[in-house]
Amino acid sequence: MPALLKRLGQVLGWMPAGFFGGIEVPDRKLTAHEPIRECPVPDVLILPMKQHIGEQCHPCVHIGDHVLKGQKIAATEGYMAAPVHAPVAGKVVKIEEHRIAHPSGLGLPCIFIEPDGSDGEHRYEPWADWETRDPAELRERVRECGIVGLGGAVFPTFIKLVRDQHHPINTLILNGIECEPYLTTDHRLMLEHADEIVRGLSILRYMVGARECVIAIEDNKQDAVEVMRQAVVRASLTGVRVIAMPTRYPQGSEKQLIESITGKQVPAGKLPVHIGVLCQNVATARAVYHAIEHGRALTERVVTVSGEAMPRPGNLRIPFGAPVRFVLAQCGLEDLDGVHVLHGGPMMGERLRSVDVPVVKATNGLLALHEEQIHGLNAEEQPCIHCGHCGEVCPIRLVPNLLADHCRNDAFERAEAYQLFDCIECGCCSYVCPSSIPLVHYFRYGKGQLAQIRRAETFAEESRRRSEARERRLAREREAKQARRRARKASTPAQAEDGEG
Amino acid sequence: MPIVSSPHLHGGDSIRLTMMSVILALLPASLMAIYLFGWLAVFIITTSMATCMLAEWLCLRCMGRSTKAVWDGSAALTGLLLALTLPPTLPWWMVVLGSIFAIVLGKQVYGGLGFNLFNPALSARVILLISFPLQMTTWIVPMGDARAVVDLYDIAVAWSLFWSGPEAIGHTLDAITMASPLGHVKTEWTVGVGVTDALVHYNYSYLDAFLGFEAGSLGETSAMALLVGGIYLLARHTITWHIPFAYLATVALLAAVFNAIDAERFAPPMFHLLAGGLMLCAFFMATDPVSSPVTPLGRLFFGMGCGILTWCIRTFGGYPEGAMFAVLLMNCAVPLIDHYCRPRVYGHSVDRDAGS
Numbered sequence: 065m066p067a068l069l070k071r072l073g074q075v076l077g078w079m080p081a082g083f084f085g086g087i088e089v090p091d092r093k094l095t096a097h098e099p100i101r102e103c104p105v106p107d108v109l110i111l112p113m114k115q116h117i118g119e120q121c122h123p124c125v126h127i128g129d130h131v132l133k134g135q136k137i138a139a140t141e142g143y144m145a146a147p148v149h150a151p152v153a154g155k156v157v158k159i160e161e162h163r164i165a166h167p168s169g170l171g172l173p174c175i176f177i178e179p180d181g182s183d184g185e186h187r188y189e190p191w192a193d194w195e196t197r198d199p200a201e202l203r204e205r206v207r208e209c210g211i212v213g214l215g216g217a218v219f220p221t222f223i224k225l226v227r228d229q230h231h232p233i234n235t236l237i238l239n240g241i242e243c244e245p246y247l248t249t250d251h252r253l254m255l256e257h258a259d260e261i262v263r264g265l266s267i268l269r270y271m272v273g274a275r276e277c278v279i280a281i282e283d284n285k286q287d288a289v290e291v292m293r294q295a296v297v298r299a300s301l302t303g304v305r306v307i308a309m310p311t312r313y314p315q316g317s318e319k320q321l322i323e324s325i326t327g328k329q330v331p332a333g334k335l336p337v338h339i340g341v342l343c344q345n346v347a348t349a350r351a352v353y354h355a356i357e358h359g360r361a362l363t364e365r366v367v368t369v370s371g372e373a374m375p376r377p378g379n380l381r382i383p384f385g386a387p388v389r390f391v392l393a394q395c396g397l398e399d400l401d402g403v404h405v406l407h408g409g410p411m412m413g414e415r416l417r418s419v420d421v422p423v424v425k426a427t428n429g430l431l432a433l434h435e436e437q438i439h440g441l442n443a444e445e446q447p448c449i450h451c452g453h454c455g456e457v458c459p460i461r462l463v464p465n466l467l468a469d470h471c472r473n474d475a476f477e478r479a480e481a482y483q484l485f486d487c488i489e490c491g492c493c494s495y496v497c498p499s500s501i502p503l504v505h506y507f508r509y510g511k512g513q514l515a516q517i518r519r520a521e522t523f524a525e526e527s528r529r530r531s532e533a534r535e536r537r538l539a540r541e542r543e544a545k546q547a548r549r550r551a552r553k554a555s556t557p558a559q560a561e562d563g564e565g
Numbered sequence: 566m567p568i569v570s571s572p573h574l575h576g577g578d579s580i581r582l583t584m585m586s587v588i589l590a591l592l593p594a595s596l597m598a599i600y601l602f603g604w605l606a607v608f609i610i611t612t613s614m615a616t617c618m619l620a621e622w623l624c625l626r627c628m629g630r631s632t633k634a635v636w637d638g639s640a641a642l643t644g645l646l647l648a649l650t651l652p653p654t655l656p657w658w659m660v661v662l663g664s665i666f667a668i669v670l671g672k673q674v675y676g677g678l679g680f681n682l683f684n685p686a687l688s689a690r691v692i693l694l695i696s697f698p699l700q701m702t703t704w705i706v707p708m709g710d711a712r713a714v715v716d717l718y719d720i721a722v723a724w725s726l727f728w729s730g731p732e733a734i735g736h737t738l739d740a741i742t743m744a745s746p747l748g749h750v751k752t753e754w755t756v757g758v759g760v761t762d763a764l765v766h767y768n769y770s771y772l773d774a775f776l777g778f779e780a781g782s783l784g785e786t787s788a789m790a791l792l793v794g795g796i797y798l799l800a801r802h803t804i805t806w807h808i809p810f811a812y813l814a815t816v817a818l819l820a821a822v823f824n825a826i827d828a829e830r831f832a833p834p835m836f837h838l839l840a841g842g843l844m845l846c847a848f849f850m851a852t853d854p855v856s857s858p859v860t861p862l863g864r865l866f867f868g869m870g871c872g873i874l875t876w877c878i879r880t881f882g883g884y885p886e887g888a889m890f891a892v893l894l895m896n897c898a899v900p901l902i903d904h905y906c907r908p909r910v911y912g913h914s915v916d917r918d919a920g921s
Binding site for chain 2: 332408
């Protein structure tokens with residue numbers, strides 16, 4: 065009944081517009097009341113060269129180099145990228161490929177740093193006077209500090225911080241939704257660092273020139289709503305609203321949150337900026353504050369280490385590169401028999417096949433679950449009965465069962481026509497499927513295969529163009545040669561005649 | 566090695582729960598059938614359900630598949646649905662034959678659960694109707710007067726009727742057979758009697774039709790019992806409102822418009838809604854997930870199509886009842902409907918390649 069009233073409220077406009085579909089997931093916020101605690105520094109830190117969406121970085125330090133905390137150790141000239149910084153002072157001991165948390169199970173080049181216990185730190189110049197600086201300058205700082213979206217998507221933040229006359233930003237949304245079960249990092253950050261988040265909000269707002277700001281928090285975190293409201297009042301900001309959104313998964317997804325708050329949809333293939341919206345996670349806002357006002361690069365993050373199989377769950381501040389095995393041991397989990405570790409939340413996270421992977425910028429949670437809690441291990445895929453529940457909950461309004469059919473049958477062109485690439489992999493469809501079909505798995509498979517087909521096509525196209533260009537060049541050269549020969553032929557007898565004459 | 570891919574949590578719904586909820590929703594209609602037709606209903610329902618499960622088991626065995634699927638409830642549900650569409654006096658072997666048709670020809674030849682184009686129970690019913698037109702259109706008076714002649718609450722009488730056919734009880738069955746309201750109206754019209762008079766002759770009452778005291782198939786007579794089950798399914802979210810609403814509304818609308826034009830030629834909307842298998846089809850047959858569209862818009866079109874066809878067959882067709890033909894005909898169109906009725910995807914202005 066409360067759900068019905070809520071729905072009615074949304075329809076009548078008493079509550080935020082809401083987004084299409086979605087599901088109610090179990091809360092399981094075991095660590096909501098656990099204050100953030102410091103994770104010790106491990107013996108070695110493993111820093112992958114790519115912890116964001118975009119181009120891979122390359123190391124700018126050498127083996128044996130001594131690095132300071134916050135020193136840039138990897139960078140790239142590419143646009144869509146975020147540099148990597150040393151989380152502690154220490155020595156670069158090796159640079160080699162290492163396993164990372166990725167479904168492919170493949171590795172990436174990583175820089176290994178052995179901490180030396182010293183507290184040498186590199187900081188950029190703190191800019192308490194950021195209001196007098198050029199937004200472009202601040203943007204460059206955000207880029208230099210390696211800040212990416214900390215909600216989980218790890219999109220390089222500076223890319224979204226543009227001031228564009230064609231697309232002025234009206235609404236700045238701070239995302240404190242945290243709709244995944246178990247995860248409480250944003251919740252704790254809002255409770256413990258509300259003022260820093262609000263400072264970050266002010267900086268972001270100044271950078272993009274947003275008139276209106278919204279801090280969106282789900283109504284299962286009323287305490288955070290209260291604390292953030294007070295922080296906004298303390299900062300005496302105008303035009304900033306803190307709103308409690310009806311709890312519904314996947315509201316934390318950028319597109320869904322924007323739809324919930326503004327009632328507008330981000331056009332396909334475009335960024336939120338095209339409809340005048342900027343969306344940033346609360347943890348990202350705090351990272352921006354640290355980068356600007358304290359000159360600190362992004363070298364650590366808060367991670368929810370939780371799950372029913374975790375002896376001492378908590379919210380830990382962990383330096384990037386700390387091996388997951390080490391972090392789990394800090395929470396009392398050493399015997400991994402019958403325990404499955406998830407990287408991320410239970411809805412979108414990935415089951416780790418090895419706990420020797422490092423914590424990276426994308427790590428918002430590490431969950432230890434019992435075998436019987438992992439649905440994929442306990443259920444058998446059954447035939448689709450076309451009940452259509454998947455389509456009723458899909459926030460993108462795909463027809464997941466038909467789409468999955470096309471992917472499974474390798475009908476990729478068809479799958480693309482059914483907008484496969486619009487899928488956000490939130491997992492609502494799989495969650496409600498009575499046949500336990502791993503729909504998201506099929507979508508990932510389809511996307512992967514299509515990407516490969518595209519690459520092959522591009523390659524074939526390139527080859528064809530090159531070979532045609534070569535043909536043309538050869539033809540031109542032949543042409544030129546013949547022309548020269550003709551010219552010579554034409555001129556030689558003439559010269560002879562001339563000579564005789 | 567099972568696929569372990571996100572999401573790792575699951576809402577707990579399963580095929581068995583879905584099927585069980587539909588079986589539960591059919592409980593009022595089944596109880597009503599037993600109340601109206603005594604032991605005959607019990608025999609037909611149990612025979613049909615058991616045969617369906619047995620046929621399913623045999624098919625799975627023959628195809629070398631796991632026979633666990635027998636217990637997912639889908640075969641039992643097909644059996645129950647088929648039983649509820651059968652006339653109460655059908656002999657046992659026709660019930661068995663129908664059940665085998667339903668599972669083997671209606672479902673397993675397509676590849677089993679989830680792959681059948683047509684509703685298995687309805688296709689079996691149509692095969693039976695075409696094969697045994699007489700027995701499949703023999704209706705008896707439910708309850709009341711019938712009991713004085715043939716006591717169906719007497720297990721021995723009911724069993725001999727079920728096992729050996731009407732001959733076994735000395736043709737007293739003729740005394741209690743009667744036409745269904747739909748059949749009556751149709752035959753009267755062919756001899757030039759208008760709808761109003763035909764209904765008066767029939768002693769037709771809307772209340773009786775609603776409660777179930779008119780002649781008809783086991784589970785089709787009581788609109789009330791079917792509505793209770795349908796509302797349960799809607800509340801439990803096993804089905805959505807789209808198909809039943811579109812179906813019933815289309816029939817009612819067509820009936821209302823034409824009844825207003827010529828009340829003697831065209832039956833009134835309430836008569837159509839309460840008659841024959843419409844309620845059963847609207848809530849339980851047309852909403853069969855496997856053979857109906859998955860998108861909301863598709864479901865509306867599907868329901869409308871069923872409604873138009875039902876009304877047309879009832880009004881102009883050779884058969885008095887058109888609901889099952891309507892649903893089966895619309896079943897063919899489901900893949901097409903699904904393809905063209907996809908919702909507008911988030912962020913897309915129009916469905917740009919619906920035609921691909």
